Amino acid sequence: MTMQIETVFRRASLAQTIETLSSGKNILVAAPTGSGRSHLLHEVMRHLSATEKHAELVDVLHPSSAAIVQSAAVETTLLVDSFEHAGLGLVSALATHIAEGGMAIVALDSSNGASLLNASLAEFTGAFDYLSSILDTFHTIELAPLSPKEIEWLLHEYAPTPVTAATAKAIVELAEGRPRWAIDLCELSLAGRLTTFPKPGITSGHFNRRDPQGLRSTARQIGDISPEGAAAAVVLAQLEPLDFAGVEDLVGTLAAHSLRHHGTLFPAADPALLYVPPFLAAALAGKASPPHVEKFERVVQQRLLGKAALGMQLAESELRFFTRAAQTAVVPEGSHRYRDLREFLVQDSVVSLAAFGDEGQARALILRTDTGKFVIDTPSHAMALSVLVTPESGLKVLEQMQPPEDSAGQLEWLYLQTLLRELTSDTDGLPLVAGATPNDSRAQDSAVVLRLWNSTEAIETSLPRLRAIAQNYAGEDLGVLASTLVELDEVWRGCVPAGSWLSDNAPIPRTPMQTSRPLRHVAGAVLLAQSLSAAMSGQFNSRQHEIEEIASRSPLREYHFRWLAHFSAARAALMCGNLSRAKLEWKHLLHDFPRFIPVRLRQYVEESYAALKTVSEEGSGPHPGTEDNLALAVVRYLTGRRPHGHPEGAASRLSSRSLPILRLREAHLSAAEARNPVELSRIADELTDYGLWAPAADAISTAQSIYLSRRTVSGIQTTSERLDDIELRLEVEFPWYRRGSLPANSHHMRLTEREREAAVLAAAGRSNKEIAAMLHCSIRTVESHIAQARAKVGAASRKELADLVPAFSR
Secondary structure, three states: OOOHHHHHHHHHHHHHHHHHHHOOOOEEEEOOOOOOHHHHHHHHHHHHHHOOOOEEEEEOOOOOHHHHHHHOOOOOEEEEEOHHHOOHHHHHHHHHHHHOOOEEEEEEOOOOHHHHHHHHOOOOOOHHHHHHHHHOOOEEEEOOOOOHHHHHHHHHHHOOOOOOHHHHHHHHHHHOOOHHHHHHHHHHHHOOOEEOOOOOEEOOOOOOOOOOHHHHHHHHHHOOOOHHHHHHHHHHOOOOOEOHHHHHHHHOHHHHHHHHHOOOOEEOOOOOOEEOOHHHHHHHHHHOOHHHHHHHHHHHHHHHHHHHHOOOOOOHHHHHHHHOOHHHOOOOOOOHHHHHHHHHHHHHHHHHHHHOOOHHHHHHHHHOOOOOOOOOOHHHHHHHHHHHOOHHHHHHHHHOOOOOOOHHHHHHHHHHHHHHHHHOOOOOOOOOOOOOOOOOHHHHHHHHHHHHHOOOOOOHHHHHHHHHHHHHOOOOHHHHHHHHHHHHHHHHOOEOOOOOHHHHOOOOOOOHHHHOOOOHHHHHHHHHHHHHHHHHOOOHHHHHHHHHHHHHOOOOHHHHHHHHHHHHHHHHHHHOOOHHHHHHHHHHHHHHOOOOOOHHHHHHHHHHHHHHHHHHHHOOOOEOOOOOOHHHHHHHHHOOOOEOOOOOOOHHHOOOOEOHHHHHHHHHHHHHHOOOHHHHHHHHHHHHHOOOHHHHHHHHHHHHHHHHHHOOHHHHHHHHHHHHHHHHHHHHHOOOOOOOOOOHHHOOOOOOHHHHHHHHHHHOOOOHHHHHHHHOOOHHHHHHHHHHHHHHHOOOOHHHHHHHHHHHOO
16 A cells, blocks of 8 residues: 555645745755655655656665756756765756756755765765755755654554554554654554564564565665664664663674664654664664674673662563573573572563463463573462463462461462462362461451452342451552452442442552552452443543553553553443444453453453443344343443333432443433433533543434424534534544444434535525536436435425535535
């Protein structure tokens, strides 16, 4: 696919370029590689050709580019691309062309073009200064980077299949506002060459002529970089920004200066720091020397091992980099401490990978280790075995462990015991923790809470005790586990929990567990439960920043942000009634969410996905099914699937504590049944406040149909304006949203373009014959368009079309 879509973002620049050229001014287009400068020149070429003006498109990287410029007639406008690579011959020919009255547009890389030109002309005394004096007379047009939302819009427009939130986020980050890069990254993603976690990147490999255009173009524009310099770029692209001294320290002075000379070191947000964009590194991967890549990686691994030895936690991307070649990582001779630390980092990474659905990578990492012993703690060992072997093997290891004496260790031990026993159908009682007696209230309370978390039976009879435990251990880890279970259970039964953060607009409960290493997996389960409760209570929008802040404090924060991205995207899609996108994101959530979560919580998450699948299989329109399942009822409502009729007794089952979405759904159905457009509009206001866009549009559309039947012009116009407002807001807020894609019943009265044209002409008094001639169609077709328009807007005659058509043709 070509870059035609990108024209949407460069129309203003194209118009400015053509206008400036028409005024007799030469133009310098300043833009970094991948920003669409080549596309802009092609569009200018197309415009000039259409107006029968002579123009020549010149790629400086082509061997005959200087000869083409030299032979160009004075009436020919030269469009010179990649001017940063121009040599003295081309510069002289261009100067002669301009001096003779010729016109030119030159495209120059704004990030490092001047330095490349200077280096290219350095051996010719005064050549660069002479060129600068010429370019000073040019009018400069800068192509600014596209915003993240513009890049994401382009991505969703270009991709042949829906793009997940994780992929979109990775491409937006890697594209750096450059549309050409974004499209190439989309192609690389479709080919399985894009990584999204823990840090966006492009998988290594040798590129060929079938690779995306931007990669090949970028490799040409960088020029003849040495294999050592290319290897340095490949390694540095995986690291956080460094100052130039740090770059020299890792890859050596020669490679560092090679990178600087070829313009592959970019300033970071802090100008003192430099980085290599992964897209540039991917373009250079085929030129990189494997021995040098291995050499530089070993240096980085030594630095990371030293960082860990100082007690500093490695980011997940650093841990992945370190463990990729952990077996060959250099360890100071005779240093058992460093060797054990290396093995700990590897094994800890295995546990994290296994705990978040990356079992394949965990197994591959195990094969690269050379130790016969486990240096990680026993609970972590048990977790790894339970995923990579069987839950029984993990439980066996855990049962051989002496129960910890500290409270955090005890809670982790009990948590895993109850979870693994439930998974292995081992219903025997739990052994007591160290120092506990059968009458130890804390041990007994912990056992009660954890058993209920890991059962699927109703817990109404246990709620009083759970609430007492939550109160007795308020602010402690056990208390939060108990209160979170109570809240989730009540939400799943359709109620806002009284006296909770959900009902009192209080902060989400926080405990030391959220930053604790022993309880990191328990904390992840609590975070997922709180996110689910917030979403079902209509508070996820207002709580999202708070939830992300809690996730950022976790030792497993990168993993939590990964599943949270899918959770948030699935919810947003569902609010817009986009069932297929919601199902796609929730499917990825099921792959990325924590594995060591209680059985009850897992059931709720899987039940939500089952509801999405069920509604998808039902198709659109009314449904005959029962709605005892909360997730099913919510999904049906949000995607415009109304029940046949209004369920009897539905209102009597609601109370002041019912979830907002259930109360609004009941009010919506009642107002629709009573044909009350004023009440429907009021309900739409509330639905909009909660971000429930699809139901809001449905309520407004229903009100509009009522106004139509009553021929209330003002009501029709008002509801049409409100539908347009919703459409516009969704287009701005969600780059994947396209106008008109709310559930069909929100738009069933919109006129087609042909119906609108025919109706407007008919309302103006034109005859069918006249309209047919103006629209270049048959009289019968005109009659059909007008009949359809009258039916949709409720007009009894052509005269009424004049009042009603504007409300439906925006």
